[in-house]
Amino acid sequence: MPLNPKLNKLLETDFAQIYTLPLEQQREWYAHSWDDCKGSAVEVGTVQDFTVTTSVRDTRIRVYSPQGDGPFPAFIWIHGGGFVFGNIEVYDPICRRITDTVKCTVISIEYGLAPEHKFPQPVAECYQTVSWIFGHAERLNLSANRIAIGGDSVGGTLAAVICQLSRDTGEFKLVYQVIINAMLDLLGVTEPKSRVENAEGYRLTTKGIEWFVSQYLNEASEARSPLASPLLAEYLGELPSACIITSEYDPLRDEGEMYAQRLIAAGVDVCLKRYNGVIHGFFNMQETLEEAQDALALVCAMLAEAFGKELQ
Incomplete structure (x- = not known):
């Protein structure tokens, strides 16, 4: 399918130039690069910030509760x-819209960023934060047997890793996972064709992926660990059911779809949907892309089903 023409102006940006800026300027640019397309914030019941003490650092979380x-x-x-x-x-x-639509609490984790916090620190930090959430379910007014996890891009990577860890440790049980445009094979050892087909021209480039990975890992060999590249795990059975979303013009497309197929082969129930005509990061373009709105509606519907609820 042709690229959605609504993305043409965005893709005129010289994204390669961004990587030459000082790190704090890069982060500032990224934080505001979504302002014109991510949409407005809807009202929810309450919004509270908490600090969770982990072995890595004091981690900020934001808790969105419905009325x-x-x-x-x-x-x-x-x-x-x-x-x-x-x-x-x-x-x-996005967190507010999920809270409002599904009538569930959404808890957003602000983990430490690389290169200050390299692998495996974000994994440990997010895992311990999820464990804290389960341990404080009553305080947070949560139903502890109905907790799901998910994320966009590397947020989806971390969510997939945490699902594997929770299965292996038995410390807590997640009921569902949402993986959107995730990086699941950090060095591309499974040779995903999309890293060649979509190598450049679509905001996230294959060279950009290599740069991000170099910031995250201490050394390249760490990418072989399933804690870094969940697609490389030997066993993918006994994991929560999943909603996996990919984008046609994303260099990470194929590894997401490979992960979905491996989960299905291992007996995991998977809803896999590729959105054609869009790029990596499209999910956050709720104001401008119908595909983003449809993807959010799909996520909400799958979460409601996992929670045993019906959308209003």
Whole structure:
């Protein structure tokens, strides 16, 4: 399918030039690069920030609760940004819309960024934060047996890793996972064709992926670990059912679809949908792309089903 023409102006930006800026300027640019397309914030019941003490650092989380008495099911959200960029604010409108639509609590994690916090620190930090959420379910007015997790881009990477860890440790049980445009094979050892077909010209480039990975890893050999590249795990059975979303013009497209197929082969129930005509990051373009709105509606519907609810 041809590229959505609504993306033409965006793709006139010289994204390669961004990587030459000082790191803090890169992060500032990224944080505001979504302002014209991510949409407005809807009102929800309450919004509260908490600090969770982990072995890595004091981690900020934001808890969006719907109106009503609860306890509510919960969706834990992990933001994207290549492990280097991103924060709670970038995805604030999306978290609010999920809260309002599904009538669930959404908890957004602001993990430490690379290169200050390299692998495996974000994994440990997010895992311990999820564990804290389960341990404080009553305080947060949550239904502890109805907690799901998900994320966009590397947020989806971390969500997939945490699902594998929770299965292996048995410390807590997640009921669903949402993986959107995720990087699941950091060095591309599975040779995804999309890293060649979409190598440049669509905002996220294959060279850009290599740069992000170099910031995140201490050494390239770490990419072989399933804690870094969940697609490389030997066993993918006994994991939560999943909604996996990919984009036609995304260099990460094929590894997301490979992960979906491997989950299906392992007996996991998967809803896989590729959105044609769009690029990596499209999910946050709620104001400008119908595909983004449809993807959000799909995520909300799948979460509601996982929580045993019906959308109004």
